[in-house]
Amino acid sequence: MTLDPYAARPAWRDYGRSDLPIPLAAALSAFADHGYHGTSVREIAGRAGLSVPGLYHHYPSKQSMLQGLLEMSMDDLLWRSEQSIAAAGPEPIDRLDAVVTTLLEFHMYRREQAFIGSSEIRSLDADYRPVYTAKRRRQQQMVDEIVVDGAQRGVFVTGDPYDTGRAITTMCVGVSIWYRPDGRLSPDELVDRWGRIARDTVGYVGDSTRPEITSPQIVRHRDQGDAP
Structure with a gap:
């Protein structure tokens, strides 16, 4: 990618x-x-x-500010994901690339919002928490639907599409914890490299009409701002 x-x-x-x-x-x-x-x-x-x-x-109240912040953040992510998937077309690999790009970029460019959205679910009032978690489930469902579709078509080789989809989302969400703008990889380089990892995770078998993806050089050192 x-x-x-x-x-x-x-x-x-x-x-x-x-x-x-x-x-x-x-x-x-x-x-x-x-x-x-x-x-x-x-x-x-x-x-x-x-x-x-x-x-x-x-x-x-402080709680209304937390709810408003998480509501706006999640609605933004959902909108971006829906738009990217719709623009990608019918092929599972193109839709996977699109949603992974969206998740990675959101968790880089909106990393504080994304981090609070994950870490402060525990602080939400009980009556609002189901509303917010339903939005997060919808985001996960978008990824799951793509992976399941690819597995059913035989272009993704995974026997556990739902677990695979959750693993990909978790990988992307985790970017908000460690990403720094002055880190070793630029945003586009990170999207390209981690997009390849997402393809490997679903077991994308490729086809003859698509260009080969060259495996990136393995980096054996860790700079500030890189993943742990």
Whole structure:
């Protein structure tokens, strides 16, 4: 899976400035630094340049800020995944490349949001948690459907498509923990290399009409910002 650095990027690959409202951007920053339970409303208000009553005018509680932040983040990821898969066409390998690219780029370019989205599920109120986890299941279902389709067509050689799909998603989600912009691999290089790993994971057998994928050089050292 080789990305053309000169090709115009579609909307689902466009990661400009985050459009989070100022209170949610402040909450994200504070949660990333101190965790949900270690962050006070006063801390969020200070980062947002608001008084505590002014912050409550926008969001009535710290919990509502966490919910709003996770809701916007997950909706963004779902939209990008749906768009990328639809644009990829009917072939399972093209759809796999698309959704893996989406997951990897989201967890690089929106890594704080992605990290909080995974680590603070435990902090969600019980009545909202099922709403949020349903969105995460929908994201996983997109990956599963592609892997199952490829296995049924015989282009993916895996006897456990659902476990394989979960392994690929887990691999991509984990990027938000260790990725750093100044690391050894650029975003496009990381997408290309880990996209190949995803293909290997599903056991993609290829076909005669597609170009060969050259195995990347094995790197035996670890720089700051690389995966553990």
